[in-house]
Amino acid sequence: MVVRVRVLGHVCVDGPAGRAAEELLGGPQAQLVFAALALGRRHPVPREELAALLWPEQAPKSWEGALRGVLSRVRAFLGHAGYDASSVLRHRAGCYVLSLPEGTEVDVEAAEGALIEAEALAVHGAFAQARSRAHDAHEILALPFLPGLDGDWVNDRRTRWRSARLRALTVSVTTELHLGRTDAAVTRAVQLVDLDPFRESSHRLLMTAHAAGGDRAAALRAYESCRRLLDNELGVGPSPETESAFLRLLGGDAGSQPLPVPAPAARFTSPAPTQPPPPPTNPPHSAPGPIVGRTAELRVLADACGGDGGPQVVLVSGDAGIGKSYLLHEFALRAAPDALVLSGRSDEGVAAPFQPFVTMLRAHLADVAADALRERVGDLGGELHRLLPELPFEPAGLTQPAGPPDSDTERYRLFEAVAGVFRHAAAKRDLILLFDDVHWSSMSTMLMLRHVARALRGSRAVIVVAYRDTVLGPAHQMTRLIADLYRDLHPMHVPLGGLDVAALVELAHVLAGPLPPRAEEIRARVLRELSDGNPLLATELLRQWADVTNWSALAKSVPTDVPRRVRNVLRQRLLGLPQSTLEALTVAAVVGSSFDIDLVAAVHPGGFDTVVDALDDAERAHVVRGEEGDRPGRFTFVHALVRSTLYQELPTARRLQLHRKVGLALEARGDRDAHLPELAHHFRLACRFGEAARALDYARRAGDEARDGGAFEVAAEHYRLALEVLPMVTEP
Structure with missing residues (x-):
């Protein structure tokens, strides 16, 4: 049987004994823990992480006992569905792992899969099928997520799935239009506007739907409603795209309104409470704020996954705090469900040899049994003993190196052993390797990275290299690595600059809420001046301004020494x-x-x-x-x-x-x-x-x-x- 888990609407799980309903969980705390474990199933969730979900402000002194009580209700819930709770919910080394049968279907993951399929079908002109899949996705995504509960983790997922619901409605409107079902298109477009009234593209879709149905007056009223809303609430006018659509309507050219086709979005999976499956090894488990203003960059990374004859190498550069790590984190979340995502980073000030590779290989090979290890690592796998001495090399029949690699030939064997592991992985499914803070890497690490990138030619691999470009000079070893990659592999470059004012307004709305139009204008302007669009610094400023009421006074107090003021933001926070x-x-x-x-x-x-x-x-x-x-x-x-x-x-x-x-x-x-x-x-x-x-x-x-x-x-x-x-x- 197909095991189905629902975390949207009423929490429940199907099992050998039938359906276990959310009432059996006994309250919202157990519902939250079960949802977190279900979304992160097969991956260990530290008990401290679960405690932080349950008591985000202050955990009780006896939190460990309280957590065990909540988990006992989750086990009873699973037992009612017919599972052996002790085997499907295991505790090991301070972590909990929910291991449901292979092929388990979680509702929100099914919805996201249907949405991705709908967008792809629409792009290829299969509008009837796209309409059906978008409807399936929206029916699920419209359900509430753990009503009555709050907290960063819950709200982060609500925001994510609300965005997915907007995408599903957008596909619905466009496919209804292409199928000539204008009344249905208008109905869906109204839902789209109601869900996010400040999203101008939704208003344009409503205008297009009315115009396609021959109701020019209704289309003009939709524009006027949009204009009034933006003026009254934000103090701005419509965008050039919206004005252009209005002018076409005003000129009586309603029939020439172009029918839109949604662009395919990046693939993604539901995030786990600690890290996305399959796991990057050490992503930020939750960003302190949403990732905004990076749609184009995410699309470049997504397009790299669709290339043939790889590897696709993508260089992501930018200043400290610009959002490189969060971009990689978001990209990992959107990876295809069957992709293997491995992440590693280099730390400042510690010359640890091959640090990101050790992290990746340990995540990939740590749980591999001895009889399967040889297949994963190949004939040169014994060389990996230099990096991962804890692996069962001898039981796997792998010969460990006798001594240090005293020659380039012996070091080449080590590099080839690492590349061989990744080649084997990429032969079976898409492989995504995320290297963060590479500017801190040792030269040895960079040489291994260059070798691996070259060795993965012709494979299904994507290599993303993130680095801080403001620390590079002509003599920096990172500069040499970049030159080598450009010469050999022709990478794509994704430079991250500061967020523009529109993205900062979106960030401020999510983190601090909307303001009256004049205050909104001041906040956005001052935020841009002080942070230069740097998301980390913008987030810190918004937190510092949590109690500001006199925005005009704030604007007058803006100093000319912006760098000093920015430094003071972090100091004041501390x-x-x-x-x-x-x-x-x-x-x-x-x-x-x-x-x-x-x-x-x-x-x-x-x-x-x-x-x-x-x-x-x-x-x-x-x-x-x-x-x-x-x-x-x-x-x-x-x-x-x-x-x-x-x-x-x-x-x-x-x-x-x-x-x-x-x-x-x-x-x-x-x-x-x-x-x-x-x-x-x-x-x-x-x-x-x-x-x-x-x-x-x-x-x-x-x-x-x-x-x-x-x-x-x-x-x-x-x-x-x-x-x-x-x-x-x-x-x-």
Whole structure:
């Protein structure tokens, strides 16, 4: 039987024993948890993530017991449908996984699939079939999602599915028009306008539908209604496209109104509560605001998935905070359901060899049994022991390398082993590799990326490389990589600039709500001047202005030193946090852009409980976010600018002292060999505090490790730093 799960309307699930209705869940909390697990099925959801969904403001002191109570109701609900609840809802390593039978159909995923099919059919002229599929999608998407519940996760999905519903109605109107069913087109267009009255394209469709039916007067009234609404509510006039349609009507040329054909949208799947399936390994689990003004960029990425003879390489560039990571996150969410999406990033300041590849390969191979590992990795798979020593190579009959790759030939074998894993994956389904913050990557990582991109020629692979172009110069290693990619693979380039005023207005509407026309104009203008369209900074400004009522006064106070004011935005945001939270975040900023809670607690004088409370405050304030996957105790700053603000505010002596304490705490953990680059980094910065000998030792050992792993450029950098430290080492 086909297992069906409904999360829109009345929550329910079909199973071997029949249908389990939402009443059996016993309340909205269990409904929320079940929906989150169902949308993220087969992927582990940390219990902390579920707790954050249930208690977004403040979890009770006994939240673990309360969460277990909610999950027991979910298990009983599944049991009523005839499932063995202990096997389909499993708890492992602090995470919960819902494993429903293969082929399970979730209503919203079925709706999104029908919508994608409808748009494709309409583009190819199959209007009757497109109309039917769009109707199917709209019937589902019109149902409410968890009525009575609120919170970022719930509202984010409501916004997403409302947008999908608008797309379904748009296809309905256009296909009805092409089929000559003008009355039905008018009915659907009215629904479209009612759903989003500020969307001018909806008004134009209504005008077109009336005109196609021969009712020119109704078409003119539709225009006038649109004009009045925009003028009264926003203080603006209609767009040139709307004015052009009006002028054609006014001239009595109603019959020449062009019949629209919807452009196909990017493919997408329903997002999981923590990360999209199949999972990019470390995407932001939820953006602090919506992604707006990036339709064209998303379409370029979507078009790359439809190319033949790949790989398609796409370069995404832009300044800090411009939205590169969120664009990749949104693209991953829209990937085809059967695509394999793998994501990796490089961290600033830590020369970890092949970091994004290790992350991707671990996500792809971690759960593969020994008998299937050889097929996945190929004959050279034993070389991967250098990157993933925890995999079962010997049971899989794979020979591990005897020593370090002392020659280019041996390093080539390592590169080929990595490329072979991706070639095997791309032979079976679409493969999407997302590389973020590549400007921080080591030269070894960039060389491997170049090799993999070349090796995937002719495969079903899309490689997206995101980097900060403002830090590049002629001598930067990223500049060389870009030149190599252009010479060999002719990549597409997607430069991200600042959002325009219209997109900023949309962002402000979603995050802060609409304002009267004059205030709306001032807010948009000041937002553009201060943020230069940077989404991160615009979001911070909107949060800072939450209590503003005198918008005219705000406009008069705009300084000419915009960069200084922008920096102050982040500083003021941080100063709104409790002092204990700021102290913990300061330690975390010294640790790095990502940090483990236990390491911060080892350095912070308040200890573990104080740090836990501080990070709870910081996460609620969208300063940090918990990372997903197998490390629920790991956190990441929401953006490099946030961490930089904290780090740069530290007095120099205090900053260097904290580096020493972090290094000592890392040493005390007992897993030094796993953190040699970090230890070398922290002790090098603490040389003036008598730690030159430690810095020299760890830099040399990190260099040896990188050399043995084939990352010769990384090794050279560690050895260079060791030589810098050497004069500061005093004889014992």
